[in-house]
Amino acid sequence: MTAEAVKALRAVIGNEFSLDLQEAVIGGEGLDTVGDALPPETLAVARQADAILLGGTGVPEDEKRPPSEGAGYGLLKLRKALSLYANFRPVKLFPELLDASTLKPDVVGGVDMVILRELNGDLYFGQPRGIETDAEGRRVGFNTMRYTDAEIERIAHAGFQAARRRRKKLCSVDKANVLETMALWREVVIEVSKQYPDVELSHLYIDAASMVLIRNPRQFDVIVTGNVFGDILSDAAAMLAGSIGMLPSASLGSDNKGLYEPVHGTAPDIAGKNIANPLAAILSVAMMLRYSFGLENHAARVEEAVGSVLRDGYRTGDIMQPGSRLVGTREMGDAVVEAVLQSGGGS
Ligand code: IPM
Ligand code: MN
Numbered sequence: 001m002t003a004e005a006v007k008a009l010r011a012v013i014g015n016e017f018s019l020d021l022q023e024a025v026i027g028g029e030g031l032d033t034v035g036d037a038l039p040p041e042t043l044a045v046a047r048q049a050d051a052i053l054l055g056g057t058g059v060p061e062d063e064k065r066p067p068s069e070g071a072g073y074g075l076l077k078l079r080k081a082l083s084l085y086a087n088f089r090p091v092k093l094f095p096e097l098l099d100a101s102t103l104k105p106d107v108v109g110g111v112d113m114v115i116l117r118e119l120n121g122d123l124y125f126g127q128p129r130g131i132e133t134d135a136e137g138r139r140v141g142f143n144t145m146r147y148t149d150a151e152i153e154r155i156a157h158a159g160f161q162a163a164r165r166r167r168k169k170l171c172s173v174d175k176a177n178v179l180e181t182m183a184l185w186r187e188v189v190i191e192v193s194k195q196y197p198d199v200e201l202s203h204l205y206i207d208a209a210s211m212v213l214i215r216n217p218r219q220f221d222v223i224v225t226g227n228v229f230g231d232i233l234s235d236a237a238a239m240l241a242g243s244i245g246m247l248p249s250a251s252l253g254s255d256n257k258g259l260y261e262p263v264h265g266t267a268p269d270i271a272g273k274n275i276a277n278p279l280a281a282i283l284s285v286a287m288m289l290r291y292s293f294g295l296e297n298h299a300a301r302v303e304e305a306v307g308s309v310l311r312d313g314y315r316t317g318d319i320m321q322p323g324s325r326l327v328g329t330r331e332m333g334d335a336v337v338e339a340v341l342q343s344g345g346g347s
Helices: 002-013 027-034 040-048 060-064 072-081 149-164 180-193 206-215 227-241 279-291 296-311 329-343
Strands: 051-053 086-092 112-118 130-133 139-142 169-174 200-205 222-225 248-252 258-262
Touching: 002 051, 002 279, 002 296, 002 329, 027 060, 027 072, 040 072, 051 279, 072 258, 086 149, 086 227, 112 149, 112 227, 149 169, 149 180, 149 222, 169 180, 169 206, 169 227, 180 200, 200 206, 206 222, 206 227, 222 227, 248 279, 258 279, 279 296, 279 329, 296 329
Parallel strands: 051 258, 112 222, 169 200, 169 222
Antiparallel strands: 086 112, 086 248, 130 139, 248 258
């Protein structure tokens, strides 16, 4: 999938810009080759890059490893080391995929929202954490949900600013009725909202938000939430877009450097079979062009190319519909490249 995304990137920049592309290993590949899910060389390459395109990191052996030694941990460390705290996960339904969703077309038609997931805090990073044996000999697993006011403030600002660029509605999702961390979350979001009187702020508890997401997803514009709730909500929201194979993401910090990756994880069982949907990776390239390189037109060309191949009926298995043309990962990538080149007007 990543190879297809790189193909699309090369196609859209053509001879206009030069691309200095470096490859580095992470996750399962890092563990297998150098015994580290985030090898220091990889972190160094990532640090000096303007943008990072991330492929899947998981491997089947992960199920037997403790979380802090698994492949996914390399990705978590990378997000944290580069302070990429704002994870934008746009959920937009291409009209061509109206029937690919498991939800009714009149519910999902026109869905266009962004889930902004905080990426550097919460249960993912809070200390203490671990599995210990207590005085009675019982094994106890524990994690800590933790956010500082400053961490909440910066993601809240990112949420309000994103809403300002869109339909000016921000919904903050928390669990303030049960968890102190989340009570602080709500308090800080309300404080920050005073600087954005033009944005309409609402609050939902995560359980209710999950329900509304399925019942009436069109009501959402920007959702801002913590690391764990955002992880879960965005997988659920993927089905609004027809398939998790369609969802790109951008993880940004306080400068333009960004990490771009599909929302989906790895599916080692289908790796190398040329059947996975590369569109989430390709759409992640569009986000890279937009956010790290300021190339809005190029980003739009990639997105339009995706729309056009869908209109032409190209489908990978996850979004297959009766009467469409089932294609493999590479064929889908080729079709997007072709559409990108055509949109370039021969340049
Ligand atoms: C995601 C993934 C990761 C996460 C895993 C692979 C560590 O599920 O990006 O949503 O939990 O953040
Ligand atoms: Mn996830």
